[in-house]
Structures are given as C-alpha cells and as structure tokens.
Amino acid sequence: MGAAQGRGREDWLLAALVAVTAVLAVAPVLRLLLESAFPSAGGGPAVAVLSQPATWNAARRTLETTLGGTLLAAAIGCVMALLAALTDVRARPLLVFGFVLPLMIPPQVTAIAWLQVFGPASPLLKMLDLAPPLGSRNPLYSGEGIVLLLGVHYAPLVFLTLRAGLRRLPRDFVEAALATGASPLRVVATIIVPIMMPSLVAGVMLTMVSCVGNFGIPALLGIPGGYTVLTTLIYQRLAGLGPRVLSDVATLSVLIGLIVLVGIWLQARLLARADYRIAGTSADPPRFELGRWRTAAEALAWGLVLFTFVLPMLAMALTSLVPAYGVKLTAANATLENYRFVIFDHGPTQRAFVNSFLLSAGAALALVALSLPLGWFMARRGGSLLGALAFAAELPYALPGVVLAIACILLFLKPLPLIGLGLYNTVWIILVAYLMRFLILVLRPVVGAYQQLDRSYEEAAQMAGARFAFRQRTIALPMVAPAAAAGALIVFLTAFNELTVSALLWSSGAETLGVAVFSLEQGGDSTYAAALAGLSVVVTIAIMAATSLAGRRMPKGVVPWRD
C-alpha cells in the first residue's frame, strides 16, 4: 500500500517535470513552425519574404562571413590545439585558459574591443601615431571585419573540440607508429591528422553553426557599414517595423534554423563516428618533445593569445580611460570618469546590471531546481518520452538566439490564455527565454553526473529503508551537486553577458547588460561602452578564475576551460 502510494507520488512529480520541460523545450520550436506555415500577424505569405532580394542578399552575406570566419577559426584553432594537446610546451593550463578566454567574452564585447584596435580613435594607434585621420571609416565596418572577428571569436570552439578529440587519441597509436621507425612529422601526417579529422570537421561544423547565428559581431560591425546578414536583418526589420512583420521574420528565423539544424545534424553524425573509432582505448594522449623548437612554439602560442585576447582587451581598456573619444591617451589625461559615469550616473546601465544579475542568477537557480529531479528521472528511468525531451531541450540552445527570441515574441505577444498574464514588454519574457535557452547547460551535466553515479549508492540507501524523497536529499543530490553547480555557473556567466535574445525582447526598464553595452556603442558613446564592457569582462574572468580554483572538486569535463 505505502509502496504503491510512494510510486504514485513519484509519477506525479515526473508528470509535472515533463510538462514544464515540454513547455520550455518544445513550445518555442512548435510555435515558430506553426507561424511560418500559417502566418497570423500581417505580412505576406512565406514565399513573398523568401523572394525579396534583401533576403537573398542577407543570406549570401551570412554564408560569406560564415565561411570566412570558420576558415580563420579553424586555422587558428588547429594550431592552438596541436600545440596545447600534443607538445611539451610549458605552462599548459595557463595557455589553455588563455586560448579559451575569447569564447567566454560575449561577441558584442569582442566587437567593441576590436573596434578600438583599428579606426581613427584607436588609443593604441594614436600612441604609436599610426591612427588614420579622424573622420575616416573604421576598416572593421565591413564584411572582412566581420570575418576577422568571427574567426578570432570562435577559434576557441575549434580548439576545444579538436583538443577533446586529440586527448582521446591513445598514446599507443603514436608509439606504435614511432616504433616502426616513422619520424614525428610522418606520424602527424599519417596517424594524427587522419584520426583527428572527424573532431576537426565536427568543430568546424559547430563553428559554422555559431557564425550563422551570431548577432553581436555583425550588429556592431555590419549595421554601421550597411552590411546586413540574416540575424541583423531580422533585428532591423523588427526594431524598425514592429510586431506587424512578425510573420516575415518568423519565416526568416525558420530559414536560419534550418541551416543550423543541418549543420548540427552533420556534426552529430561526424562526432558519433569519431567516438566509435577510438572508443575504449587507454587514456594518456601522446606528447611530442619539441627540443630546441620549444621556445619558438611557445612564442607562437603566446603570440596567438596576445593577438586573440590581449590586444583587443588592451585597446578596450585604454579606450575606457580616455577622457573624450578621439583624444590621444597620455599618463596625464587618463581618467576613471567613464567608469564613474556608467556605474553611478547612467540610469539604464545601473538597471541593466541589476536586471542581468537577477535574470542570470534566477535562471541558474530555477534551472538547477528543475534539472536535479528531471535529470534523475532521465538517467534512472529512461524511456522514449524522456529521451525525446532530452533531445528537445538541446534545440533552444542550438538554435540561434534571434530565432528563439522571435519564437518567444510569438508565444507571449498576446496575454497568456486562461490566466491572462502578459509577459511581452516585461522583464519576465527575458527570464522565460533564458530558461528555455539555457536549460540544457544544467540538464546535460546533471544527467551525466547521475549516469556516472553507480546505482548501488541509491540502492544501499533503499536497503537501509530510506524512501524516495529522503534518498534524493541525502544521497543523490549531494553527489551530483558539483555538476549542477558547474552548470549553474555556466548559465550565470552566459546569461549575464547575453545580448542576442534580449536585443529583441528588452523593453524600457528591462534592459540587460548586453543591451546596455550595445546601445552605448551604437549611440556613439564608445568610451562608456568600453568601460561597461570592461567591467563585464572583469566580472566574467573573476568568476571563471574562482571556478577554476574551486573546480578541483567538480567532475571531469564539466568546466570547459579546465583539464
């Protein structure tokens, strides 16, 4: 009797979890598909949007920048991965941290920082007296600029995927080849390159998908230069014409979504093959001793860190100290005035700090509360429904943020039926969008942790007489807590700096940090933008560093920038 009741309560909990997750994971995608099939708001049929030249122009530019950015990212990422994973360069953990940093910097900040490297007001160029004359155009306001920044920004993505693949490469493969008398270069060409090919292709696909969906970089570089890609086209249409073009932009979103899904599908297939081929073999990856080339390799590695991270950050930091835009920075005129302004005087940024903090912390906590029980059911009960749900939860994160934002507008434009609650034009729509988008970032590590957790731990508690809730509280939760904490942290970091989703969903009073930085830069207040972006970078890096220190207790593979 008691048993049957206990099981019944478990089932109710599961049903509630499934319902919430279905709303978060499935609803946005369904709504979007529905809209492009049966347009509700004004605008012509889907075909009309697709036949406009502006659409095809933007699509072509999306492809161009994506291809260029991906090539550059792959080149930089490959060099980084080979150096960091296969050679005996010194200070490797620090190097890995340095390589991964650009990825943790939000794209709009990357864009702002790089804009300060070139351009007539560049404090760096001014110091060297190399700055172009005032009034001339920043060379980054172009397709080439977008390609450069996409490449630099996403190189860490290729690096991480490739490095993960290389680290699975068993040492014996290489040693067996060396034992046959092959030279190291030959081993790289005949053993390592073929084996790492699938990881490389997977990393490249992932980068392409990310480039297609990127908003911050083409928005800050392309909009002033009149170079429009699909994501910025959606943004401009919606910002300029309002909800009546919703059906049109929904169609565009589906177009981007499809491009991205094809990429993800290809990537998943390639990764599955890669896993299969070298599954089950021993740990330690091989390391080549570089001998007298080591110093050169280290110089190259740190040069890359310098180029991809230090240079733009330095330019941004210097700009944030300039008394007025375009003035040459000297020791005498450097000032913290910009920081004072954005922290104390500027209402929107103050609100943005508070909003972004509450939104990201709230989303992280809510997602932990949802993922802990849901993850347990997914790992322990399995079944096709939960499997499908786990897959569906990937979608809102995999799809470009712009696409998700459009779906949210469609879902919440009208007050919710039954309860009559209107989320549109409030801060809550952003929270819901964050819950949808970042669910997988907590769910994935939590499910992984439960799966790694031997069943016998919970069975031993059962043997001792502990019932479901007590067992969860005393045994299962404490043991997966580190994974949940790591997931929550990543959600916090990502959401805190997020721009793409909130750019379309924010309303007055509900600005986010990303929107505030973006607006300042777009309004020409580059010094304030640089100060604000600098603050957010400092916060991000401080949290990352703290995590790395605390990360020793986290399960392997949860913190991306840690070995």
Added chain:
Amino acid sequence: MAGLKLDRATKDFGGPPVVDGVTLDVADGEFIAVLGPSGCGKTTILRLVAGFERLGGGTISIGGRAMSGPGLHVPPEDRRVGVVFQSYALWPHMDVAGNVAYPLRVAGVADGEMRRRVDQALETVGLSGLGARRPADLSGGQRQRVALARCLVMEPSLVLLDEPLANLDTHLRGAMQREFDEYHRRTGTTMLYITHDQAEAMALADRVAVMSQGRLVQLAPPSRLYREPATRMVAEFIGQASVLDCDVLSATEAGRARARVLGIDCVLRAAPGEAPRRAAAACLRPDDIGFAPAAPGAGHATLRRVTYRGGSFALEAAPDAAPAATLRLVAPEPFALEPGARVSLELRDGWIIPGG
C-alpha cells in the same frame, strides 16, 4: 529471523529469461552460497530478493511474508533485508560513522542510542575509532568492513552478499571469510552469499546452490556437491573432474552399480533407482583413478600435459578408448614421466551422473 523462499522465480530483461524458474527454500539461519559461471543470473537473483528488480513470474517470500509475486512488489526500503554490495557502495560524502548510522537515521533512532549502536557495529567489525574517516581514506578490507557494519547495524534477519570479497587480495579474503563465518555463527542470520569462487562457497556455506544459464542446477551441502554432482555441468564446474562416457551394467545396490568406463569394468557410486543404460556419464575425481607407468604400446592412455602444482603434479591424459576425452590425474612429487608416456589405469571409485 527469517527464511527465504523462491518459488519458480523468473525474470527476463526483454530477452530470454535471465532467471528461469528458480525454486529455492532457505531455512532460517542457513548460510547459502550461490555459485555459477559469469552471467548465469546470480546477481539478478540477489536483486530480485532485495527488491531492486521486479519479478517476472513466480513468488518470493521472506520470513513467511510474500514480497514479490503477481501484482505484488514490496519496495526494497520496506523489506529490511541487508545487502553488502560488491562495490561496497559507501557514500563518499559521509564519513564512516555517517555511513553506518544512515539506516538508524532513516529509522528515526535517537542520537545517543544511534551513537551507541554505531560504535558497537564498528567494534564488531574491528574498526573502532575510525568513525571520522572518509571512505576514500580506507583500505579495501576496511571499506568492506564498513559496508558490513552498515548492514549489521540494521540487525537484518536476512543478509545478501554479492561477491563481497571479489575486490580483495587472497590474504585478506581468508581473514574476511573467517569474519563472515563468525558473524553468521554468532547471530544466526540467514545469509545468501554470491560468489564465483568455489573454494569460498565450500568453506562457508551450509548448502551451495549451483546455477547455470538462469536455472538452479543443484542445491546441496558442499561435500555432496563434490561427490555426487547432479549434472555434467556441476561435475565439470566443481573441482577437478574427468567426465567420461559410461555404460551402466546393473541397478543400484547399496549405493553402487556396476559400470564400464573406457572399456574397463568397475563399480561406481550411483543414485538410487539407477538402471542399466548406455551412453551415461561418470564423474571421476583425480583420487578415484590409480595409474602406473606402462611399456610403449601397452596400457590405456597417453600423458598429454604435466603441470607442477607445488608438492604435486596435475596431469592430463588422453585415453585410447575415447581420445577426445581428458583424464585429470594427480601425482605426488617426485614424478618422472614426460608427456607422451603410456600409463595403465585403475578405476577405484566414481559417480554415475544421474541426468548425464
């Protein structure tokens, strides 16, 4: 105290049955070892009894109370069955005392009483004073003891152990075996002990259950199992045996029957009701077969392998009458014959396998 009864217990995981109609009646206070090759369903039986798996068919009752059956599944937390896991399953986020105290915490035992009983359980397994250690800071043997203490503190009437010594070295195994034995004697707890070490099973158990492919093949006291295996599989699985084709020539009389093995007439032990038949099988232990060197061309068999075992030699020989069969013999040191040598045989004793 509680006996354990399995009646035609069956379980599958969506394929062929993994536990297939197992009927087992364990008396109160009995120590049963479950023995069988890897994958034969031993762990599954234990998990069915503990309630971690749902029974497919049949019934299981503990202490006379039905636990699993058609439409019935008492969850593990209500069975009060102690389990010692092969992996120990000690919770790493609690110290030793926390692990041992857990069942008492669940039962809502008061703090003072709880501390007393935890100390007592730790003392019983010889771990007094280690309560504040983390499981990670213990040796394998100590972890095993903590797992045992956690189980003892519940004062269960039935204890299930799944290969509890598999992860320990030989020396430690002996010591822990003695402790299980002593604990069993002192408390009279019913024990179901899973192992695939036959020496361990023979040393500890009142009766040994041999399983094969999900079925219970034989349940008998250790010496019976060794001397009177019920099937060819048991004969080959337990100890060293030569299983040979034989013709039964007479009915059983006073526990023995005449038979012809390898063309040699002999008198073997036989089950009651054995009748003359052809193509039966006999199990001959090494001690049952006497042998002497023979001249080339004479004798009954050719030596194939000679393996030194420390103080004695294990021999394998191919009999002329059945060249594909293997005879297992033992010879004391010193021993001079080489593979290829001819031997003559004397069949002094053996067992006619009833089903074989």
